[in-house]
Amino acid sequence: MKKKIFPYLLLTPMILIMGVLVFYPIVATFSYSLKKWKLTAPGDIRFIGLKNYLQILGSDDFWYSMQNTLFILVFVVACTTLLGFFIGTFLNIRVRFSGILLALAVLPWALPPFVNGILWRFVFYSGYGFLNKLLTGIGLTEEPVEFLASRWSLLLVVSIVVVWRSVPFMALVCMAGRQSIPTGFYEAARIDGGSRWQIFRRITLPLMLPFLGVGVTSTSVTAINVFDEIVALSGYSDLAKNILMDSYLTTFTFLNFGEGAAMTYIVLFFALILGIFYLRSLAKEVSYE
């Protein structure tokens, strides 16, 4: 009996922490999302069922933000995966300064997202931006290019900035995955006359898939949750707002806690789908036999 209770006793602190800090807010937020609750109308808080969700899903604003979210998601995941895989493979090569190169490669990941956004703002700024100085300096353009002045170019810039921040994690995951493949596999493949492409397609890629799954899922969650970079680059403009920003504005700027909570749940729903994918890729067993 004692043996049965003891493990649960050990788990108690973590269960309490998770309960108070994770599960309770999730349940409470759901209950808020079913209410008409605007802080500027304290006398009119009432249960309205799914009305907040229906209102959000029926608004053009939401679908505009969703398009922006999907643009950032697709661009960031595709570029981060390709670049991360390439850099991860490159970092796997042992040279004299491997450690320093690895530290340098990880640096963008360590930067706070808002700082990252500010740094890139100086690059893309239309007035005194570094890129415009470069382009006009080498004679490619006469007038500064307004990178942040149209929806798609702004989204592209935001995506590039997020890719820059996300690539190091993907590269580390890929490097770890690559290092976990026993060298014996490659030796055997070479003895059997396998070409570089065949070795990559038949050994490296399949055995790295679970690692790529982890990286892709984590990058997807990052791409959905982009906030700081957008604010740093374009403020709270409608131009590049994604669903997370919409949720923030509704909740904290317009003080509409009911609708904001519903929007948060929609973001949570998307993140959940990706989270399931993440857990499934973690659960996959890798066999080298």
Next chain:
Amino acid sequence: MKKRLLSSLLVSALSISLLAGCGSAGSDDAAEGGESTEESGNKITFMAPDWAIPTEEQLAAFTEETGIEVECSEVGWDDIREKIATAAAANQCAADVVEVDWSWVGEFYAADWLEPLEVSDEDKADMPTIETFTVDDKVLAMPYANDYRLSYYNTEQFAAAGITEEPQTWDDVLEACRALKESGTVEHPFAIALNAEEKTSTCLMWLAYTMNGVVWNEDGTFNEESVMEALQYMETLINEELVAPEDKTSSGMDAYMRICGGTASFLTGPTSFVSRIQDEELCSVVGQITPILTPGKDGKAQQTMPLPEAIGVSSMSENKEAAKQFVEWYTSADMQKQLNDTNSAIPTRNSVLEELINEGTIKNSGAMLEEAKLVASPFPNGIPSYYAEMSSAMYNAINKMALGELNAQEAYAEMSGALEELISEE
């Protein structure tokens, strides 16, 4: 066995400490030896941005005078509203005395977050900006930092373009800007906020207000004639490239600061520029810029828009009387003089402002004092509770117009439609 006992003890200690952490502040106070109500009433908290925090000496003088201890919480201006809202959602008091920006008044009043204050008629007459913080005849906060729209122009650049007269009307400004551009004196002479942010909304407000003396109708909708005229004026500035392309995407303050960098010749902006244009670290054209009365339609504008900051007492405060005493002290004439010296705050009391200008403490003030007497709120029924949503619709529509996605008529239709929807939801 020992290991197991130790693990059990650690687990129990962690669980108990976690539960203790979840306890309410009230029980903590009680546990600390039963601090009396009288004693806790002598301590208040004050949440404000860095520029509003009094010095240690000033606070010590207040404590000595009243016996009330003040604990200051320095919070970024942007975060204050969020903290107050989050605390209020949990029925908590973020601080006894809080910063209140002019644009928050409507929603704070609707949410019942502020305790009405008693202000004498004498003080009301001395502080015209108090009108901004008055709703239904209740004064909700006391202004401490004065800001209203004042115009500035670079006399040397105007002279270089052959203009020797100070602009009187908005048409004069437009003609002057055209002359400045055509003569090659300044490429983009008009500095105005066009980015999607709050300052852009206020630019439209003060432009319409100084042009026609009206922005909103009595029912809260836009006065179409006035707002359209202001939007068309902005559109002309954009189409004729009299504003810099980067003003469309850079912050409003960056756009304003172009006058200090010499890349703009005319600005209608914050009163803080009276000191900025004299600061050699901030301004490369010191001595060339003069503060003037804001232009109007047929002559100088008869009114200007106030954008002051105030402090108010939280309705959830348990120490309201002490908090009110602090507000009274903080906004007194003597403290306004001190805060001008220590925090560079521009007094909200016209008597103090006049004294500081006359004794030369505020230099090169130009029309600052004269303009202060023209301060009047453009909101006929006070600032509405949906101000944040209305402002968001306004700055996004103006920004789209600046980026060429909408024309003035379409921008008006977009913001006006959003406003009507907000009014109908009220």
